[in-house]
Each structure stands twice: as structure tokens, then as C-alpha cells.
Amino acid sequence: MKAEPAYTIKQIADRTGISEDTIRYYEKIALLPRAVRRDNGHRVYREEDLSTLRLLSCLKKTGMPLEEMRPFLTVSADADPADYPELVEQLRSHRENIVGQIASLQQVVDFIDMKLDEGRYRGHCSGEEREDAQKKPVSPTEMSYFPVTGSRSGL
Amino acid sequence: MKAEPAYTIKQIADRTGISEDTIRYYEKIALLPRAVRRDNGHRVYREEDLSTLRLLSCLKKTGMPLEEMRPFLTVSADADPADYPELVEQLRSHRENIVGQIASLQQVVDFIDMKLDEGRYRGHCSGEEREDAQKKPVSPTEMSYFPVTGSRSGL
DNA sequence: CTATAAGTTGGAGCCGACTCCAAGTCAAGG
């Protein structure tokens, strides 16, 4: 008889930052397996569930739709993806998506940095005199995020 | 005077991957300024609009809500963020968000790589390190998707 | 002159992801 720590729904809500309602909702749509209940019907959670929820939370931060998270939970639960070639393919493809997303995000960071820099040397500083030259041709925005025109963006 | 090329809504839809309906919707909610119309009422777009839309598309890929895109379009249109200190603050804060998002995404990539590796040396041969994955920055935040490997849950 | 194509409008409808609510159960405390 081991004393694995058990948590209430409120506790894991607090610990994962996902609301109780949302956790119940995830169970309702079977994104999460039905949690074990106590005699009084209350859900009981363990460390295992905690890390599943944390994975979910992480995926959520990346903007992934709930339906697309299922494969991750399958591997999370089963831990042996090689048994499901299909799954492996999904993971690979998701990996590609995510790498693409990182690239998009990096472009946005670059865009912001560019804009902030612009403001910086306009705001003060040395002899960079561009007031006339590129004060506002009203579209220096591009120049960085063009490359992505190709592949379909879906999702 | 140069003849700046003009585009129809369909053309920029094709070029940006954003549907005509969506572009009109963005105009309706004033995310985009009201486009110039021809005599027949049709919208006319220019390079400038094209790059604005591309920026939008890029932000969209990062999962940013439309409302949060407004500041970006302001700087995109005006091109001189230093005039609006508030805006600069928003940009900075967004930059932080995005950097955080990149970290989350990187964690997911790491998770996938880990799972794929697992499958690899179980199903085929032994590989401690692969060349495919680059070095792992591995965010510290929460790296605890491992304990789940119990393979015990009833799913 | 009519048909087709490409656009316009306002508004309805849809889907995902919550979020809130009412009504009920159980456990402990005053």
C-alpha cells in the first residue's frame, strides 16, 4: 500500500493554472480519461494526471486546438509511440508545424525589434539623418516576413 | 509619377492566404482601415495593404487574438512608434509574450523528440544521440512530462 | 438583351473553447 499523493480538482487547477471548469470540460469531451472518483463522487488526481495536465497547458500555450492534442496524450499515456506508426507520423508532422510556428514567432520578434530600434535612433542619438529619407514612405513594414508565402498555413 | 500596382480583393486573398470573407470581416471590425473603393464600389488594394495583410497573417500564425494585433497595425501604418510611448510598452510586453511562447513551443518540440527517440531505440537499434535534433536549450520552467510513462492508465 | 463573372452589403449561422448556473450530494461544525 503506497501513499501516492492525491489531489482534488481544485488543487490541480491551482497547480496547473487550468480552471476546474475547464478540467471538467476536458473530461467531458474525453480529452482526458474519466478521473477516478471517491465514494462521494469527487474526482481524485495523482502525479500522473498532474503532468498530463501540464503537458496540455503547455500545448495550449502554443495555440494548438484541443483535437490536435489527442495524439500527444496517447503517447503520454502509453509511452511507446513506436507501436503506432500513424501516431509517429502525426507527431512528426506536428513537429514540423511547430518549428514553422517558431519561425513565425521569431519573425514577429524581429519585426518588433526593428520597430523599437527605429524609434530608438529617431528618439535621440547621433547623426543619423533619415527624417527626409524614410520618414514615412508608409510601408517599410515588410522586408522580413515575406518568405512564408509558400506552404499552406492551415492550422 | 509611377503607376503603383493595384489589386482586387481576390488577388490579395490569393497572395496572402487570407480569404476574401475574412479580409472583409477584418475591415468590418476595423482591424483594417476602410479600403478605398472604385466607382463601382469594389475595394482596391496596394502593396502597402499587401504587406499589412502579410503581417496579419504572420501574427495569426502565432495564435495572437485579433484585438491584440491592433498595436502592430498602428506601428505598421505609422512607422514611428516612438511617438506613442504606450505603444512601445505594448510592443515590448508582446515581445515578452512571444519569447515565452517560443519557449513553450520549444518544449513541445523537445517532448516530441524525446518520444520519437524512445520509440526509436525500442523498435530499432540503439541511438543515444541523434544528429537530426539540434542542441536542446530545454527550458527550465516545467520539464516534467516524463513521469507519465506509467502505461497504466485505462484509456 | 441576357447571361456570366466579380464584386458589394447586412446579417445569420457555426464551431471551438470555455464559463456560468441551478440543483443536488456529502462531510464536518456549531
Add this chain to the structure above:
DNA sequence: CCTTGACTTGGAGTCGGCTCCAACTTATAG
């Protein structure tokens, strides 16, 4: 006993972001 609090359920409502539609205008081709 009654109340308080933490939880349960099913279902309704909300919100963001489209997506679709009907009705209409205008331009071009046959």
C-alpha cells in the same frame, strides 16, 4: 438540526473568428 463549503451534474450562454448566404450592382462577352 441546520448551515457552510467543496464538490457533483447537465445544460445553457458567451465570445472570438470566421463562413455562408441572399439580394443586389456593375462590367464584359456573345
